[in-house]
Amino acid sequence: MSIEAKFKLTKKAFELDVALTIPSKGVTAVFGPSGCGKTTLLRLIAGLERCDNGYLKVRDNVWQGIEGFIPSHERAIGYVFQEASLFSHLNVADNLAYGVKRVPATERKVSIDHAVALLGIGHLLSRKTDKLSGGEKQRVAIARALAVSPKVLLMDEPLSALDQALKREIMPYLESLHDELDIPIIYVSHAPDEVARLADHLVLLEAGKVRAEGPIEGMLTRLDLPLAHGDDAAAVIKANVASHDSHYGVTYLDFRGGQFIVPCNTLSVGQAVRLRVVARDVSLTLEHQTGTSILNIFPATVTEIITDEQPEVIVRLKVGEVTLLSRVTKKSAAQLNLKCGQHVYAQIKSIALLTDNKSI
Numbered sequence: 199m200s201i202e203a204k205f206k207l208t209k210k211a212f213e214l215d216v217a218l219t220i221p222s223k224g225v226t227a228v229f230g231p232s233g234c235g236k237t238t239l240l241r242l243i244a245g246l247e248r249c250d251n252g253y254l255k256v257r258d259n260v261w262q263g264i265e266g267f268i269p270s271h272e273r274a275i276g277y278v279f280q281e282a283s284l285f286s287h288l289n290v291a292d293n294l295a296y297g298v299k300r301v302p303a304t305e306r307k308v309s310i311d312h313a314v315a316l317l318g319i320g321h322l323l324s325r326k327t328d329k330l331s332g333g334e335k336q337r338v339a340i341a342r343a344l345a346v347s348p349k350v351l352l353m354d355e356p357l358s359a360l361d362q363a364l365k366r367e368i369m370p371y372l373e374s375l376h377d378e379l380d381i382p383i384i385y386v387s388h389a390p391d392e393v394a395r396l397a398d399h400l401v402l403l404e405a406g407k408v409r410a411e412g413p414i415e416g417m418l419t420r421l422d423l424p425l426a427h428g429d430d431a432a433a434v435i436k437a438n439v440a441s442h443d444s445h446y447g448v449t450y451l452d453f454r455g456g457q458f459i460v461p462c463n464t465l466s467v468g469q470a471v472r473l474r475v476v477a478r479d480v481s482l483t484l485e486h487q488t489g490t491s492i493l494n495i496f497p498a499t500v501t502e503i504i505t506d507e508q509p510e511v512i513v514r515l516k517v518g519e520v521t522l523l524s525r526v527t528k529k530s531a532a533q534l535n536l537k538c539g540q541h542v543y544a545q546i547k548s549i550a551l552l553t554d555n556k557s558i
């Protein structure tokens with residue numbers, strides 16, 4: 199079961215024309231430049247915007263099709279906007295209860311208590327919403343969206359109005375939604391780090407059209423897409439905690455290309471983790487270096503090379519079954535005489551362990 203959406207809508211000079219199948223599990227990020235139609239797509243899914251001959255099916259529910267158009271207020275959706283839009287005359291508890299009243303008892307899958315626990319807002323329930331910080335308001339807004347037991351949770355840049363500290367505060371809560379709820383989340387974002395951290399699937403929109411879509415690992419490392427370019431270019435790798443070595447204070451993480459060594463952490467053995475390896479933190483050598491402090495060195499095969507902004511090139515690498523990116527200077531690439539198919543060693547200087555926001 200998935201979410202199927204087909205919309206064609208013209209707004210003066212802008213045309214959105216998309217046909218999408220979105221997984222009904224996990225987080226799908228909708229990513230793209232300003233004005234490409236991300237919010238319009240979300241509003242069409244929510245039924246806040248209407249187009250002729252559109253089609254929308256969310257799991258078993260056809261919300262738009264030849265049979266008709268289910269109005270927004272009858273769709274089981276949670277919608278979180280950039281700025282939390284809470285009722286300022288009500289306290290947090292009453293804000294949460296407000297939407298739940300119209301959800302039939304048989305449809306209630308997420309209790310208010312569960313939403314409160316997931317977002318860590320139990321201590322704020324009696325507080326008026328104008329006495330909350332920006333991060334607290336947004337956590338309440340997310341809890342309120344969840345408390346209506348939505349069939350899909352739509353999030354339109356929910357962190358963009360927050361500063362870095364507040365983003366760091368909310369991220370773990372978003373991750374827990376991702377891990378604990380069987381509700382598909384469609385997450386609009388401009389921020390590559392947010393996408394790398396949260397998304398399982400990515401839809402890249404450009405000028406109202408789907409340029410590409412697919413699982414996050416593959417999308418981030420496609421050199422024909424803009425995501426693999428720029429300073430933020432990075433690969434996302436899934437791994438599992440293999441063991442801890444208390445003598446050296448390190449943790450071993452198995453991935454489908456070998457084993458990473460990272461500073462010791464408190465994760466349980468067997469736990470799944472998500473790693474982000476930034477392209478500029480991956481250097482290349484022809485021989486396996488021995489006199490180096492770098493612990494994470496892997497044999498790799500060059501699969502593609504592309505000249506980025508001068509004077510750098512982006513190199514796509516295969517390490518076992520995993521794809522990595524490396525950004526090196528054009529001069530280094532020439533000195534190493536890099537070519538597709540060549541065997542090299544990838545030296546990884548830094549790995550971000552995304553499950554607990556630590557860069558290691």
Ligand SMILES: Nc1ncnc2c1ncn2[C@@H]1O[C@H](COP(=O)(O)OP(=O)(O)OP(=O)(O)O)[C@@H](O)[C@H]1O
Nearest residue numbers: 209210211212230231232233234235236237238239
């Ligand atoms: N009411 C309107 N009339 C005409 N054009 C509109 C209207 N609303 C939006 N647009 C245009 O539709 C396009 C898509 O807008 P949308 O808000 O969906 O983009 P977006 O990708 O979410 O942008 P951003 O990242 O800046 O929020 C834009 O070019 C915008 O100017």
